[in-house]
Amino acid sequence: MDITLLKVTNLRTYFFTRRGVVKAVDGVSFELKRGECLCLVGESGCGKTVTALSLLRLIDSPPGRIVAGEVRYDRLDLITCTQEELRRVRGKEIAMIFQDSQSALNPVFTIGDQVIEQIKLHLGSEEREARRQAISLMTEVGMPDAERAMDYYPHHLSGGMKQRVMIAMSLSCDPKVLIADEPTTAVDVTIKAQIMDIFRILKEKRQMSLIFITHDLSVVAEIGDRAIVMYAGKPCETGTVTEILKHPRHPYTIGLINCLPDASVTTTRLTSIPGTPPDLIGLPPGCLFQPRCPQAMPICAGKEPQESVVSEGHTVRCHLY
Amino acid sequence: MDRLVSKVGKNRNLVLVLAISLLGFVGLLDIFVVDKVFAPIVYFYIAFGIVLLLYGVYPLYNNRRLTRYYLDRTKRNRLAIFGLAFILFLILLAVIGPFFTLDPTAVSFEEKNLPPLGFTIEQSVYDAEAGKLVTVSVPGTIRHLLGTDNKGRDMLAMLVSGARVSLQVGLLATLIALILGTIIGVISAYLGGWADNILMRFTDIMMTFPFFLLLVFIIFIFGPNLAIIVLVIGLTGWTGAARLIRSEALSLRSREFVLASKGLGASGSRLIFAHLIPNVISLVIVIATLSIPGVILAEAALSFIGLGDPTVPSWGTVLKAGQQTLDTAWWVAVEPGLMLFLTVLAFNFLGDGLRDAFDPKSGL
Numbered sequence: 001m002d003i004t005l006l007k008v009t010n011l012r013t014y015f016f017t018r019r020g021v022v023k024a025v026d027g028v029s030f031e032l033k034r035g036e037c038l039c040l041v042g043e044s045g046c047g048k049t050v051t052a053l054s055l056l057r058l059i060d061s062p063p064g065r066i067v068a069g070e071v072r073y074d075r076l077d078l079i080t081c082t083q084e085e086l087r088r089v090r091g092k093e094i095a096m097i098f099q100d101s102q103s104a105l106n107p108v109f110t111i112g113d114q115v116i117e118q119i120k121l122h123l124g125s126e127e128r129e130a131r132r133q134a135i136s137l138m139t140e141v142g143m144p145d146a147e148r149a150m151d152y153y154p155h156h157l158s159g160g161m162k163q164r165v166m167i168a169m170s171l172s173c174d175p176k177v178l179i180a181d182e183p184t185t186a187v188d189v190t191i192k193a194q195i196m197d198i199f200r201i202l203k204e205k206r207q208m209s210l211i212f213i214t215h216d217l218s219v220v221a222e223i224g225d226r227a228i229v230m231y232a233g234k235p236c237e238t239g240t241v242t243e244i245l246k247h248p249r250h251p252y253t254i255g256l257i258n259c260l261p262d263a264s265v266t267t268t269r270l271t272s273i274p275g276t277p278p279d280l281i282g283l284p285p286g287c288l289f290q291p292r293c294p295q296a297m298p299i300c301a302g303k304e305p306q307e308s309v310v311s312e313g314h315t316v317r318c319h320l321y
Numbered sequence: 322m323d324r325l326v327s328k329v330g331k332n333r334n335l336v337l338v339l340a341i342s343l344l345g346f347v348g349l350l351d352i353f354v355v356d357k358v359f360a361p362i363v364y365f366y367i368a369f370g371i372v373l374l375l376y377g378v379y380p381l382y383n384n385r386r387l388t389r390y391y392l393d394r395t396k397r398n399r400l401a402i403f404g405l406a407f408i409l410f411l412i413l414l415a416v417i418g419p420f421f422t423l424d425p426t427a428v429s430f431e432e433k434n435l436p437p438l439g440f441t442i443e444q445s446v447y448d449a450e451a452g453k454l455v456t457v458s459v460p461g462t463i464r465h466l467l468g469t470d471n472k473g474r475d476m477l478a479m480l481v482s483g484a485r486v487s488l489q490v491g492l493l494a495t496l497i498a499l500i501l502g503t504i505i506g507v508i509s510a511y512l513g514g515w516a517d518n519i520l521m522r523f524t525d526i527m528m529t530f531p532f533f534l535l536l537v538f539i540i541f542i543f544g545p546n547l548a549i550i551v552l553v554i555g556l557t558g559w560t561g562a563a564r565l566i567r568s569e570a571l572s573l574r575s576r577e578f579v580l581a582s583k584g585l586g587a588s589g590s591r592l593i594f595a596h597l598i599p600n601v602i603s604l605v606i607v608i609a610t611l612s613i614p615g616v617i618l619a620e621a622a623l624s625f626i627g628l629g630d631p632t633v634p635s636w637g638t639v640l641k642a643g644q645q646t647l648d649t650a651w652w653v654a655v656e657p658g659l660m661l662f663l664t665v666l667a668f669n670f671l672g673d674g675l676r677d678a679f680d681p682k683s684g685l
Contacts, residue, residue, distance in 0.1 A: 106599075
């Protein structure tokens with residue numbers, strides 16, 4: 001449980017656009033231990049997905065570029081290693097599941113073709129064996145009638161089914177780390193519960209490390225061990241999920257938690273954080289959350305807050321602490 | 322039967338390799354040992370047929386629901402069906418027609434300038450007994466259904482072998498052009514950046530190059546040879562296709578399944594050959610049907626200005642000969658012209674129909 005698999009230090013991914021430099025990820029650091037689930041939480045556009053894509057160097061370049069940082073996996077720095085080394089890590093060691101399963105499968109091949117191909121590519125199994133493995137994988141992720149589903153095309157399947165196929169594909173090589181980018185956003189609540197179950201089983205049975213990207217705090221509470229709350233490309237609070245949910249420190253985290261509807265209280269209006277996330281081009285100095293912060297102080301506008309430790313493993317970037 | 326078909330279909334890559342190597346072996350044996358029983362091109366056509374059967378007909382047969390759907394959508398376009406029927410008829414004509422018609426090169430001056438069956442024309446003939454020119458009326462004969470030209474060659478036979486030439490030129494040149502166009506377009510889209518820039522500027526240069534002039538020039542150097550004509554048309558005709566395919570591949574490249582596959586460790590060549598190319602095939606098919614008539618016309622135009630291969634009776638050659646006898650024998654020019662017209666029209670109709678059928682957005 002305490003073996004560190006993945007160590008990310010000071011990751012910075014910028015996009016160089018005509019309008020200016022977009023600092024999509026600006027100084028994210030974390031460690032991922034074996035069998036642990038780390039959640040990246042935040043609003044849309046706060047850099048969660050770019051962080052995940054940067055880990056596997058999947059950023060389109062140009063315009064994107066990883067300008068600084070280190071992603072250490074098993075003595076290999078994924079930011080500086082060769083394409084060949086990277087390709088051996090992708091899929092086999094670290095796999096990724098995408099948000100939009102609708103478009104994450106190739107429309108011109110059957111499900112079976114795609115899963116089997118994946119197995120053959122990475123494990124070198126022969127056709128018959130690969131097919132058998134594919135069917136057992138699909139059954140594992142709760143695909144009903146997996147045998148028949150092998151001959152279906154992606155458009156024959158529903159969103160939840162496609163999501164399962166995607167999960168099966170990323171599991172085919174038994175990766176040590178699984179990055180899931182909002183895997184439950186595109187599906188409805190019943191399917192969401194089923195898919196969360198699959199992830200929980202994976203985590204417990206296979207001792208798989210998960211990086212879970214979500215904006216849904218209920219998902220974080222359900223599966224996460226530790227969480228990073230991100231705002232405008234920067235981590236603003238890091239800690240264990242229980243700590244963060246029970247004793248949130250950063251005003252942004254508090255705001256996010258307050259947005260959750262409470263079933264025990266009947267309110268007519270849901271609370272929200274006023275304002276919108278800042279434009280990531282030409283960011284002002286100081287704390288980026290300051291314009292929307294209910295507890296803003298004069299110092300917030302001028303000086304960027306530094307990371308401060310509030311308790312064991314719980315850090316926050318805010319002038320309040 | 323069904324089990325055999327599905328067994329072959331499931332292992333079609335293997336079957337293809339086996340069939341092509343067998344064919345290649347027989348072909349090489351034929352060419353170098355047995356002294357060319359068949360022309361080398363025949364082996365190419367057999368190989369092409371095998372590929373078409375395995376990767377065209379089998380999937381259609383295997384997925385009957387989708388086939389019916391496409392057929393349904395194409396059927397709503399009557400012109401496309403006419404086009405398809407005419408092209409199938411033409412292919413049949415080109416493949417087996419020459420075995421039934423007369424020899425298209427047999428010259429017979431007794432039978433020159435015969436009109437098609439059902440027509441009668443006035444001809445001046447030298448009457449040896451009277452020792453002067455007399456005007457007689459000449460009816461068309463059953464032996465020469467479509468009449469004869471000024472050397473007494475059978476028009477039907479010439480048109481049938483002309484169909485063979487035209488289809489060969491159209492098919493081969495388009496095949497070369499589209500293979501080049503697809504590879505260049507997809508690679509350009511996949512690599513992006515400066516590689517894309519270089520490839521696309523090269524395409525621009527090729528596009529602005531007057532290819533007809535190039536053809537005339539090359540034919541001047543190498544002589545009028547059908548193989549060279551095909552090669553030149555193929556090697557210069559890929560530009561438009563490359564552009565279209567690039568833009569399609571560009572939009573595919575940013576689709577999530579490409580990113581997903583990359584994230585799961587797929588290599589660049591894998592992304593190109595397994596993800597991008599299969600997804601642009603429907604576009605390639607449409608471009609093919611729409612560019613074949615252009616190629617056929619180009620060959621006819623070359624023959625018409627006297628730069629065609631004189632050893633093969635293409636429609637263009639016949640048309641050119643007919644143009645000189647237009648006042649005495651109109652049919653010699655009209656018949657190949659009509660064939661060209663119908664063929665080009667048929668391919669265009671079919672291409673339009675296919676484009677509509679493949680496009681889910683067209684409200685058919």
